[in-house]
Amino acid sequence: MTTAVLDFPAGSLILSRPGTDDPNLRAWSAADELLLQEAYILMEAAPDTRVLVVDDQYGALTLGLSRFAPDVVADGAQLNDALAVNARQNRGTVAPEQIYSWLQPPVGAYDLILLRVPRAADYLAWLLRWANGALKPDGIILAAGMIKHLPDRSVDVFAGVVEVQNVSRAVKKARMMTCGRGEATLDGWPGTWKGYGLELELQSRLAGGLEHRDVRVDAMPAVFAREKLDIGTRLMLPHLKSVLKPCAPDALVLDLACGNGVLGLSALAVQPDIEMIFSDVSSQAILSAQRNAEAAFPDAKTLFMHADGICGDKSPFELILLNPPFHEGGVVGDDIALRLFEQASQSLSETGRLIMVGNRHLGYHRSLQRFFPHVRQLDASPKFVVFEAWRG
Template identity: 25%
Template sequence: MKTELALHDQQFTLHRFPKRANETLQAWDAGDEYIINHFVENPLRPGSKILILNDNFGALSCWFSQDYDVYLQSDSLISQKGALKNLQRNQCNKVEFLRSIDTIPNDIDAVILQIPKSNRFLTWQLHQIRQLLPENTPVVAVNKANAIHASTLKLFEQHLGETSTSLAWKKHRLVFSRSNSQTIKEVDAKTCWLVPEHDMHLCNLANVYSGESLDLGARFVLEHLPSNFKYKKIIDLGCGNGVLSIKLGRNNPESTITSVDESFMAVESARANVEANVSNPQRFTFVANNCLDGFEASSHDLIVCNPPFHQQNTVTDHIAWQMFTDAHKVLEDGGKLLVIGNSHLGYPTKLSRLFGADKVKVMANNKKFSIVSAEKASRKSIK
């Protein structure tokens, strides 16, 4: 696995975040290289202000901070932590970090955009560019060629203006656009809908998973969340829009609940949804975090987890494994972890490695999903 990005007589040491000893994936791709090559051939004036959107681990931020004032906006706390580590590792110039829920500066000279997987999020970002930046601000976007469809280009044309594409290079393509459309299309910041069977009204910001309805995994696990006075300190790990936090709060009225996600938009959506659907939201805390970094060991008695199986556009199970290991550490003796996931992912086997096979059981399953319970053994029983 390469860790040295060497282009045009410049070299950077880059790692994904969190850094793993057995990492097999690079911290940059050919799309990053294509963007860099384009600006080497078509440089901006030194000191120009560049807004970089969705820089996965900071490769673009490291490169462009040499000659330009860089603002990096991302919805991913993990991406921002990775970018910061790589900037520090390579002693780069300072970069201004912005969350996806922050307003972008209005004096940007050019925008570099890693096209996100979600069209709703892409639409929101294009809308922000057109609404807040000067007319004719150039935008250079990149993605794999097979992911840039006619519908993708139509979004650029509708929400920005004049749009064209490059030739494909190493299976990637650039999109060139300018914010010069005659009218600014209105885009709602939130998508809202009802879940009548659970008496909920939910709203998602643009980059929150399952933006227009309750996803099937959440719908299944809602029927199996504990409901009693036993649990006092609960974590909803990977909280998304907070639907499980709401149900946990209603089911366990004397508990305190911490809703955790690495997506800034997810955390803010969860906060708003809890406030709209729970009578005593002061019991809740909302945290953007890398899994359970910084949480006290043996401090909680229930953790509910809906793990992702991808990081940005890469399929991987290392985030789920980190969630499980962090949960084992943070649970008190006798504490319980509930995991919802696709049945084929083999979570019972993975959890047995941490908790012991006799402490793991499948609570419920259907044709697609399994709900797995893992109890942390007491240290006395281990002895």
């Protein structure tokens, strides 16, 4: 966990970034600084302003504005733990009692919405449309991001959805847009759900053999690989039949970092009697996996968990399926995967297995050996490798 001090108009904050020891990775960016500076100018002139913070990562915006008691909504579940850590380090700051997500978004009209610009253009378009519906007629949206991480079509997205009033000069490689409410909303917008067809091989109850069924796999804009099957996942899918074979009925199986749920759906096609748990740090991923599972397997035993890693009392697992994310906020690395490997090793039964796919260049076979006595390669391509890992 790295810790540094953020100076902003009302003072300073000691902020930690959980999950990494890299001193070059801070818990805020220059985009957060721009948002805090402009927000204080606006809110000190109108202290009764009702403010909403969208997709704060580690608490810089939420705690920096704590004197104004902002509402907070975030797609990522990691904000909850980060706020708990950082609120303890800063006297006088108070974390909100509730952090909303897209599973349960806030309701009401806001005077000011602070928005961290995401890397995906579709998610930006979704957020701005949602913000139009949550903003008062004379309200303001402040949206900021690091220039190198702004979506390629961000100028067009802003122009087509909101009323752009000002674009700041570049400050520390960050830029901020000041916007008024636009007419575009999420009602009838076709970009909320996108997906693809997936052919599943199921055990036929009538003929006793195999049957093939095409299902639709849709996802919301914040979800990885929502428009086509990820090539790493594609490499892993043929191995599900053999690894699921030892699983008894009602065995607990976890699709960790589930995204749209394609691994869990494929597992249910192979073994429909298991209890399938879908978990992801993204609330839009959980909404997507739930939609897909309920459409394809309405009678299956399923549970959906919005969590940063493995949590809750649903363990031990007989099988954990994982295609770990290898970047966070534009930073590429294996910090997330290492944490998930460690949690998986502690959450498997004595006979349980972790099946995962990852980029070949990240050397996950060495990382897995830190937590599992047994690691076996199941498959490989020029870019990806599939591994099986177990303890006993």
